[in-house]
Amino acid sequence: MSHDEHARQGGLSNTLKVDTFTCVWCGLTVSTFAAEGIRREHCPSCLHSRHVTDHVEGGPSDCGARMTPIAIAVLRTGDWRVVHRCVRCDELTSDPVCADDNQLILMRIAVRPLAQPPFPLEAFGTL
């Protein structure tokens, strides 16, 4: 059910809060809509997600497997996105970061390439 349909049927902001899902990785019960009103695609605590949309063909996917966060990407607007990879079929997705997403895990994913560089970073001197 989309955000608009919710607004039309309930007309109350608290109907949004009732809509929840359970995280496939950490088991947390998560409200489907974040405080900003945007639809969550991943768990705010562990950032894992579920493969429910087919991003190659479009429409719903019958995979349903867990998706792990593998990278942080930055849009030209400067907004962060979390890149997920499906553990079963390897499909990739990217979702916007919500304000209450676990900042420590976000940061850990963001710095991981620099912690394991394939070449010596000292060669760059002061970055």
Add this chain to the structure above:
Amino acid sequence: MPRRTSARDGGRSRPRRPQRHKDVPYRYGGHRERDFRCVGCRLDVPGQAPGTAHRNHCPHCLASLHVDDRVPGDRAASCRGRMEAFGLSVRPDGEWMLIHRCLACEELSANRIAGDDNVLALVRLALAPLRDPGVAGRVLLTL
């Protein structure tokens, strides 16, 4: 069926003509089949270089072309949009993977970095999330 003239008669007297340079067959199955011109920076990229196998992105600007569908190398996508280096992820074995995103259809793909990829472009990509004062600043304040 035409016959080769024997060495004893007129064949020897005919001057040898050098082969004309053929550039077409190279594109279709020849040894330079995998060469391409970058959609991002127009660099002519040789398909083969030391430390690279199945090159799929420009070593200078890291851009790529949306030609693969689900499986890397299947060349099944009809999109042919320009794919930009979007992010970096690290495989469990420590190898850096480039995440490409198609500017036309937003599809993502993950590709291994190559031995001759522009190191500055890679590091710039690795630092991109940390340059953002929004999330990075907020996170550092909460640590």
